[in-house]
Amino acid sequence: MPKTIYQSIYKDLKQKIENDDFSYQEMLPSENTLIQKYGCSRNTLRRAISCLVTDGYVQTMQGKGVRNIYRPIEQTSFTIGEIESFRESAKRNGLEPYTRVLLFAELALNQKQAAYTGFAPGAEVYYLQRLHYLDGLPLILNHNYFLKEAVPGLTKEIAEGSIYDYLENTLHMTIVNSKRVMTVEKITEIDEKYLKLNVEDYNCLAVVSSQTYNSDGILFEYTQSRHRPDYFRFYDNAVRNK
Amino acid sequence: MPKTIYQSIYKDLKQKIENDDFSYQEMLPSENTLIQKYGCSRNTLRRAISCLVTDGYVQTMQGKGVRNIYRPIEQTSFTIGEIESFRESAKRNGLEPYTRVLLFAELALNQKQAAYTGFAPGAEVYYLQRLHYLDGLPLILNHNYFLKEAVPGLTKEIAEGSIYDYLENTLHMTIVNSKRVMTVEKITEIDEKYLKLNVEDYNCLAVVSSQTYNSDGILFEYTQSRHRPDYFRFYDNAVRNK
DNA sequence: GCCGATTTGTCCGTATGTATC
């Protein structure tokens, strides 16, 4: 549930757009109209609109108005966009998730590992390999590194469910942001084995490497997600600012 | 040059962060301090900070302060992030760009083409195939579709330079936003031929499909960019909003 | 082409809430 006014307005407008209350290319009511309708201040309404712009739902034009440019996307494959756990994504995509823990280890990072994870050399981490299934199909092979100091008490059992649920609801950690890099990499033997890919077909994967920070400003997670290429989709809306 | 106050403050802080004026994990001065320093209002300063948050440069924490979480990235490969033309990216990465036009055609879209480009069936477009070189290496094979109505007078000569330069400086068009989808696709014969890829090595590509809108709210461009996988990198910062 | 009305963009000042120390 939205706790703030601008969030509830944002949510309401977003839903109206998704529900086709405004047709593609149609203008939304003017700021003043919406201000009256929602009984809020101008800044508050503008903030809600601004979120819709970021989402790529609408476009604002000085002197003209706000135009709906939303188009529904095909949900045929597994899509990524925001920060969310595998289970959240699965639910959003309407699919049945299952997670298998291939490896659960504890280790101290050497120089090389420290360099690509972003942790300090010698840092104590949980290192996990997890295989994520969707509707019975293995789609993603994850290499997770969790800083022990920040994520105490992690177990294999927790890792089989939702780690993010554990972080947020048990440890009461607040996840803030995640820096991500997307690349295409050659398939390894491990990928081939677990993702059941035919090298003749695909010899590459979509790889998303992410560094995630909590509200203490601590980098607590480095994850490399190796995706089956034929089920990978990443959405983004970029805004040009001169 | 920034035209507004918040943009100039944003730019100044961004530069200070990149110049290592604040070390990693160090707190920035408080809002009030910066307000005094820049002689601006609270809202204006907060807006500048908010841009830095979007960039993944800083993290704000209620009651605590603003923390620098910027880390320089290796510029070894061709990186994407915002909306920018190939030449802009090349310049930012300090590399020598060159563009070869493989095909320049005019056509009316059939049903199938309309479906994936997002244009209306029957729409008149320029269809281009362009090969982008960086430091003499062919890296990206682009399939561009430009709506004739919105981009009149496009020629092969213009396409060999910067089309965006033509759009913005000659046609005075304002580019607003670009919806992008990233996928991994199997290599085609055309890719293989022009990108000089060895199929034994890589049989896939990174593909970025984008729909770009101008300030008239018109979808004027659909482009499919097919990137050499070993030189492709896409950066992103995601913010968790519960 | 001009002018006024409309609409969005920027900026300011202030008040109150909430989390941290």
Place this chain on the structure above:
DNA sequence: CGATACATACGGACAAATCGG
């Protein structure tokens, strides 16, 4: 508990772009 820091919200002023008469 008080002081500090960021978060939300309001109201008002002016600028800039657009549109219609």
